[in-house]
Amino acid sequence: xxxxxxxxxxxxxxxxxxxxxxxxxxxxxxxxxxxxxxxxxxxxxxxxxxxxxxxxxxxxxxxxxxxxxxxxxxxxxxxxxxxxxxxxxxxxxxxxxxxxxxxxxxxxxxxxxxxxxxxxxxxxxxxxxxxxxxxxxxxxxxxxxxxxxxxxx
Amino acid sequence: xxxxxxxxxxxxxxxxxxxxxxxxxxxxxxxxxxxxxxxxxxxxxxxxxxxxxxxxxxxxxxxxxxxxxxxxxxxxxxxxxxxxxxxxxxxxxxxxxxxxxxxxxxxxxxxxxxxxxxxxxxxxxxxxxxxxxxxxxxxxxxxxxxxxxxxxxxxxxxxxxxxxxxxxxxxxxxxxxxxxxxxxxxxxxxxxxxxxxxxxxxxxxxxxxxxxxxxxxxxxxxxxxxxxxxxxxxxxxxxxxxxxxxxxxxxxxxxxxxxxxxxxxxxxxxxxxxxxxxxxxxxxxxxxxxxxxxxxxxxxxxxxxxxxxxxxxxxxxxxxxxxxxxxxxxxxxxxxxxxxxxxxxxxxxxxxxxxxxxxxxxxxxxxxxxxxxxxxxxxxxxxxxxxxxxxxxxxxxxxxxxxxxxxxxxxxxxxxxxxxxxxxxxxxxx
Numbered sequence: 001x002x003x004x005x006x007x008x009x010x011x012x013x014x015x016x017x018x019x020x021x022x023x024x025x026x027x028x029x030x031x032x033x034x035x036x037x038x039x040x041x042x043x044x045x046x047x048x049x050x051x052x053x054x055x056x057x058x059x060x061x062x063x064x065x066x067x068x069x070x071x072x073x074x075x076x077x078x079x080x081x082x083x084x085x086x087x088x089x090x091x092x093x094x095x096x097x098x099x100x101x102x103x104x105x106x107x108x109x110x111x112x113x114x115x116x117x118x119x120x121x122x123x124x125x126x127x128x129x130x131x132x133x134x135x136x137x138x139x140x141x142x143x144x145x146x147x148x149x150x151x152x153x
Numbered sequence: 154x155x156x157x158x159x160x161x162x163x164x165x166x167x168x169x170x171x172x173x174x175x176x177x178x179x180x181x182x183x184x185x186x187x188x189x190x191x192x193x194x195x196x197x198x199x200x201x202x203x204x205x206x207x208x209x210x211x212x213x214x215x216x217x218x219x220x221x222x223x224x225x226x227x228x229x230x231x232x233x234x235x236x237x238x239x240x241x242x243x244x245x246x247x248x249x250x251x252x253x254x255x256x257x258x259x260x261x262x263x264x265x266x267x268x269x270x271x272x273x274x275x276x277x278x279x280x281x282x283x284x285x286x287x288x289x290x291x292x293x294x295x296x297x298x299x300x301x302x303x304x305x306x307x308x309x310x311x312x313x314x315x316x317x318x319x320x321x322x323x324x325x326x327x328x329x330x331x332x333x334x335x336x337x338x339x340x341x342x343x344x345x346x347x348x349x350x351x352x353x354x355x356x357x358x359x360x361x362x363x364x365x366x367x368x369x370x371x372x373x374x375x376x377x378x379x380x381x382x383x384x385x386x387x388x389x390x391x392x393x394x395x396x397x398x399x400x401x402x403x404x405x406x407x408x409x410x411x412x413x414x415x416x417x418x419x420x421x422x423x424x425x426x427x428x429x430x431x432x433x434x435x436x437x438x439x440x441x442x443x444x445x446x447x448x449x450x451x452x453x454x455x456x457x458x459x460x461x462x463x464x465x466x467x468x469x470x471x472x473x474x475x476x477x478x479x480x481x482x483x484x485x486x487x488x489x490x491x492x493x494x495x496x497x498x499x500x501x502x503x504x505x506x507x508x509x510x511x512x513x514x515x516x517x518x519x520x521x522x523x524x525x526x527x528x529x530x531x532x533x534x535x536x537x538x539x540x541x542x543x544x545x546x547x548x549x550x551x552x553x554x555x556x557x558x559x560x561x562x563x564x565x566x567x568x569x570x571x572x573x574x575x576x577x578x579x580x581x582x583x
Contacts, residue, residue: 011218012215013200043218043219043262045262045296045300049297097277101278101279104282104283105286105293123196124196124199
């Protein structure tokens, strides 16, 4: 199982909701080969299987918490989410439940980082809005930098 | 004298997709019951227009993260119906096999993480896991056994990409399939244990009069093929769907509601399949059903959790049978030529009948699409059940009433889209 895994959560044909998978696309070739890149629909059981044996898991998901589209949140997933994320995000019910289940069943990675990218309207489409596309670039850079830091350990 | 009470729950937990329930009770009289759903398929119908017909399986699969195979299967059958393509032999068997995988994973998820907590008094699967760790672990492992089938036959577990019109892009070898057997043998025992576990729950009383609708096939429990039949006498071919069913606006909602023409609400899903196809289950399934007190017809929707468990067992047994008898086909798909025309496909998604219709231009592009998911078809029935539950349980305090209302919605495992999860539940009492 992967030592370090990056999971992009989202749906590629639902507009801005694709931002997690798009970040994964942008990380290809930018992170060491040992870092495993995974796309997910946010199903809790898939997340558990993907991260349970990892030392570090980074999850990228779309968030609707009232912020400006394109805003980026970075939180420690083992500490807990802001309450506002739970009710209105597109996939964090799955991510939040996966963290809760992982805690109950000892299926969490040693370290879990969650990037939440604020998105606008979610509707079928295969392109990101400009501000969310720019945020995807920014998050890919941030994760790339984090991975450079962990790759030698 | 009125006693104003209001219950508001931020979202209806543990139901995939977006929807909301609103109930209004005035002086113990039910004034309004509405279960509404967000309907991404409508948007996808427009999204598909003008695209190559070969895109339909992969695009419609994205409507739902839990049941992508169902969308792929109904779409490829519709295209094959339009072009006069017949898929049989090992390719047909592989389609049943991948469907087994989807039923196992979807049913295991719903039984263990979504519905069992209702019966055992837990707010969620997470809370249940703290007290019933082994039970939840069994559910997760069972789900994973289903994922493994989808991963192997579908090319990957999440958003499988190996299904195409005419068959598959690549077919598995016998050896690859045989590698699944040990875990499926475990899953068979686990599924039997699941039936016994859930049949021990306490069920609210209900004996409701439904018109059950499902596919029915002379030789097999239905996944991909058959006629559409009902418990009140319907018996039609899949292309006749729109002659007997319609989607129309009802006064209280903007959403389209499916109905049987001039008859109204109907019920699709595990209960319908079971009631209309009981004799097609294996001997083990039937004996187990009798052992846990189920007859050949079940009319208590809360017992759908037991039926889901029996269907999970059937899917595991069927997967083992298919793997045992599998002979690698010479070609991974049947070649065909796209022509102008119209095609209809229906298959049994974990949640019930999923109908697709496409009209195709002479260049193979999609002229228009119609997708009717199971939850749209159950919408009126869910509202009728909510009314029944309200009538039966109006004396309950708000929190307990809310609980049993949510539990009754989950009898249908409603799943509209994993694109959004926001739900809003409100009970008003004035």
